[in-house]
Amino acid sequence: MKRFSLNKMLVWSLFGICVLWLVIPFTLAILWSFVDPSEPWTPDHLLPPVMSFARWEYLWEHSSLKVAMLNSYLLAPSAALLTLTLAMPTAYALGRLHFKGKEAVKLLVLLPLVVPGFVTAIFFTAILFQMGLHAWRFGAILFAHSILFLPYAIRIMSVSFEQVRQNHIDAARDLGATPFARWKVAYFPALKPGVMATLLIVFIYSIEEFAIAFIVGSPNFTTIPTLLFTNLGANFIRPNAAVISLILVVPNVVLMLFLERLLKSANPALSSGKG
Amino acid sequence: MNTVSVQNVSMRFGDFTAVDDVSFTVADGEFVTLLGPSGCGKTTLLNVVSGFLQPSAGKIEIGGVDVTFVPPEKRDTAMCFQSYALFPHLSVAENLQFGLKQKRLPAAERKQRLNDVAEKLDLVAQLEKLPNQLSGGQQQRVALGRALTMRPSVVLFDEPLSNLDAKLRESVRLEIRKIQADYNLAAIYVTHDQGEALAMSDRILIMRNGKIEQSGTPTEIYNFPQTSFVADFIGDANILDATIIGQESEDFWRVSTEIGELLVKSDTPPIAKRLKICWRPENAQFGAGEMNSIEAPITHRAFQGNYTDLFIEMNGVAQRVQWRRSHLEDITSLSMNIRPEDIIFLEAMT
Ligand SMILES: Nc1ncnc2c1ncn2[C@@H]1O[C@H](COP(=O)(O)OP(=O)(O)O)[C@@H](O)[C@H]1O
Ligand SMILES: [Mg+2]
Numbered sequence: 001m002k003r004f005s006l007n008k009m010l011v012w013s014l015f016g017i018c019v020l021w022l023v024i025p026f027t028l029a030i031l032w033s034f035v036d037p038s039e040p041w042t043p044d045h046l047l048p049p050v051m052s053f054a055r056w057e058y059l060w061e062h063s064s065l066k067v068a069m070l071n072s073y074l075l076a077p078s079a080a081l082l083t084l085t086l087a088m089p090t091a092y093a094l095g096r097l098h099f100k101g102k103e104a105v106k107l108l109v110l111l112p113l114v115v116p117g118f119v120t121a122i123f124f125t126a127i128l129f130q131m132g133l134h135a136w137r138f139g140a141i142l143f144a145h146s147i148l149f150l151p152y153a154i155r156i157m158s159v160s161f162e163q164v165r166q167n168h169i170d171a172a173r174d175l176g177a178t179p180f181a182r183w184k185v186a187y188f189p190a191l192k193p194g195v196m197a198t199l200l201i202v203f204i205y206s207i208e209e210f211a212i213a214f215i216v217g218s219p220n221f222t223t224i225p226t227l228l229f230t231n232l233g234a235n236f237i238r239p240n241a242a243v244i245s246l247i248l249v250v251p252n253v254v255l256m257l258f259l260e261r262l263l264k265s266a267n268p269a270l271s272s273g274k275g
Numbered sequence: 276m277n278t279v280s281v282q283n284v285s286m287r288f289g290d291f292t293a294v295d296d297v298s299f300t301v302a303d304g305e306f307v308t309l310l311g312p313s314g315c316g317k318t319t320l321l322n323v324v325s326g327f328l329q330p331s332a333g334k335i336e337i338g339g340v341d342v343t344f345v346p347p348e349k350r351d352t353a354m355c356f357q358s359y360a361l362f363p364h365l366s367v368a369e370n371l372q373f374g375l376k377q378k379r380l381p382a383a384e385r386k387q388r389l390n391d392v393a394e395k396l397d398l399v400a401q402l403e404k405l406p407n408q409l410s411g412g413q414q415q416r417v418a419l420g421r422a423l424t425m426r427p428s429v430v431l432f433d434e435p436l437s438n439l440d441a442k443l444r445e446s447v448r449l450e451i452r453k454i455q456a457d458y459n460l461a462a463i464y465v466t467h468d469q470g471e472a473l474a475m476s477d478r479i480l481i482m483r484n485g486k487i488e489q490s491g492t493p494t495e496i497y498n499f500p501q502t503s504f505v506a507d508f509i510g511d512a513n514i515l516d517a518t519i520i521g522q523e524s525e526d527f528w529r530v531s532t533e534i535g536e537l538l539v540k541s542d543t544p545p546i547a548k549r550l551k552i553c554w555r556p557e558n559a560q561f562g563a564g565e566m567n568s569i570e571a572p573i574t575h576r577a578f579q580g581n582y583t584d585l586f587i588e589m590n591g592v593a594q595r596v597q598w599r600r601s602h603l604e605d606i607t608s609l610s611m612n613i614r615p616e617d618i619i620f621l622e623a624m625t
Contacts, residue, residue, distance in 0.1 A: 170327060171360035175374030175425065176348045185373070189364045 029249075032242035055239045063240075068227040069247065072207055075138065075223060079145040079206040080199040086146055087153035087198065094154065095161020109154050120148060121211035128216060137221035144212045149202045156201070160194025193263060200259045204252045224248045278303050278428050278461035279324065284333030286319050286485075293319040294330070295485035301429065304459040306452065310472040311482030312508070317465040318433055320482070324463060325431050326350045338428055348377075353422035357434045359414045361406040367417050368393075368402040374425045392420040395454060412443045419451065423458065430455065432464040436471065448475055469509050473497065481505050502622045503551045512553040513594045516624060519548050527615060534589040538566045540615035547623030554618045556584070556597040564612030569594075572608045585609060 035041045036050035037058075059065050093099075094106055112120070124144055133140035168186035177185065210225040217226060228244040231237065279301040286294040293316045301307045309317045322328040324335060326347035335343045342350055353374070361370050371392060375385045393399045396416040406414055415435060422430050435451070436444045452475050455462045466472055472479050473493040480490045481504075489496060489505045500506035503514045517530040517537070528539045530552065539552065563570070571587040571594070578584075585596045587609050596611065 165360070167356050167358055167360035168362060170347075171354070171356055171362075171421075172373070173327075173346075173348045174325060174352070174354045175421065176377035177373075178348070178377070181377060185362055185365070189362075 029242045029245050032239050035239040055243050059243050064222050068222040068224050072223040076203045076206040080202040082146040083149050083153045083202045084198050087157050090154050091157030094158035110151050113151050118211045121215050125215050137217050140216050145206045149205050153198045156194050156198045160191045164190040196262050280336040282334040284330045287331040301461045306462045306477045308464045308472040308476040308479045315482045316485040321465050325352050325354050352429045353425045353427035355418050355422050355432045355435045359418040371420050388424045392424050396420045411439050429461045506553040511556050514553045517552045533592040538615045539618040541620050545620045549624045551621035554613050556595045558617040559596040559611045563610050567613040570610045
């Protein structure tokens with residue numbers, strides 16, 4: 001009986017959290033984005049009095065939304081690929097090699113995560129500009145994102161490299177496989193879920209990253225989050241902000257669900273029966 | 276002709292010597308087992324033969340060619356791994372053909388070898404499945420098949436049955452032996468299971484601390500162990516400290532031991548005046564005899580099904596006897612004798 005009520009309590013609190021954090025903000029954002037400019041949504045109405053796609057159309061036509069989306073959706077996949085590539089050597093070393101102080105290195109690699117993003121951003125931009133990257137904003141942000149999200153990528157990929165079984169590598173070799181064939185048959189299947197997870201996570205973080213994109217990019221280079229910010233300042237229009245938030249968040253939610261499915265389905269293929 | 280020849284091979288990891296000056300040969304169609312306790316260097320030695328490790332000293336020849344520094348992918352050996360090492364995302368058929376594809380054999384030849392092996396190993400119905408849809412025994416057969424499709428001149432086994440349950444192990448044993456004979460392959464088989472070694476091997480090499488302690492056919496090893504380590508590792512043995520007190524005739528010696536004076540018949544003379552001797556628990560003869568009679572109280576017993584282990588104690592020394600008769604309940608002391616030819620001289624005492 002006691003157990004049952006505890007379960008029930010957990011379910012209800014989970015439900016409450018979902019409502020508070022997901023359902024309410026989302027619903028409000030959607031409703032706000034449909035508020036027609038002709039009639040404001042005042043607190044005495046439960047729903048916006050007039051609803052239309054006017055805000056969506058307006059922002060699409062008259063703001064830098066298109067450019068911002070193009071920038072963000074070019075930046076994020078590039079950052080994902082670059083981060084993955086940069087993470088590989090370290091991840092390989094941490095996952096497959098044995099050396100003294102490995103645990104310390106693992107911790108060290110994660111350390112940058114404790115520094116707040118803005119602090120990193122402010123001082124990082126100084127380095128970027130010293131490197132002469134200020135002329136190429138896209139490159140500067142791409143580089144900064146890759147460095148910033150490297151700890152996540154290294155962490156995920158080194159766990160993936162640990163999953164590669166030495167006896168699969170040895171068996172492939174014993175059967176005459178070239179280094180490339182060995183990689184394909186022994187490494188790749190075990191690394192695949194990690195590669196996908198890394199790409200998706202960096203993609204999502206890069207899409208949402210504001211501090212660096214703003215400090216390095218403004219005022220010429222807009223991404224979706226920096227555009228959102230400009231709609232929050234002096235000329236704050238809630239319905240416009242709602243539209244941009246939704247554009248920012250919805251693809252991420254879809255990707256997250258995809259990632260979840262992927263990680264769930266990835267595991268059974270990893271083990272070969274006993275041993 | 277010798278397919279494999281291992282010559283004075285040593286393998287050191289830093290200061291630690293895992294394999295210490297080992298030499299042996301394996302002939303065509305011969306099944307040789309490396310037997311020894313865990314950590315004695317069997318896997319290391321096998322990895323030197325397969326090419327995964329380069330020996331610190333010594334030489335490996337396969338088919339008369341020096342392959343000491345040839346990498347495993349270019350060596351004419353095929354390994355059956357302990358945990359099978361099947362590729363989990365490939366079907367059984369793809370696993371079986373993996374090596375053939377690496378060799379770029381024509382499709383027709385691949386198909387023919389695949390069918391041949393699948394038939395011999397009873398895997399025809401499993402070809403489209405993934406490894407984790409198979410039972411342990413089937414996975415084991417796929418691993419064996421994958422090695423056999425390569426038609427290697429030597430097949431290497433590293434404890435291939437240790438993941439199977441006891442009943443299955445016995446049938447797979449026979450199967451491995453049959454297939455190895457069919458293909459007339461040289462085989463090196465690593466195990467720590469003495470039963471497996473005795474049942475399967477043409478020749479057993481007993482390893483201890485990186486060295487070969489004794490080699491011979493299963494019957495030689497069982498009947499004439501040369502050291503107490505071998506006597507104890509293969510089968511059961513009562514090992515005693517003995518001192519030679521005299522030679523009675525050409526091959527009869529009188530020795531004094533903790534359990535009394537014993538007469539020993541041996542073709543080979545004792546190696547030293549003070550040495551170890553042993554006798555097998557199943558060789559106890561019941562009742563008093565003309566020689567080597569022993570009468571001692573039974574301290575405890577353990578029923579084993581087809582026999583009962585009796586532990587007797589003489590002068591503080593426990594000895595084990597296997598009694599193959601029922602109705603033991605009322606016996607509290609045992610009268611028995613050991614035939615002189617059942618006592619074996621072992622190594623000198625240090
Ligand atoms: N790469 C290595 N580095 C250091 N020591 C090793 C290495 N491989 C094996 N050893 C050591 O060599 C000894 C023999 O190992 P192994 O050949 O695996 O034994 P077995 O197969 O007989 O159980 C063990 O003590 C093991 O710790
Ligand atoms: Mg081993």
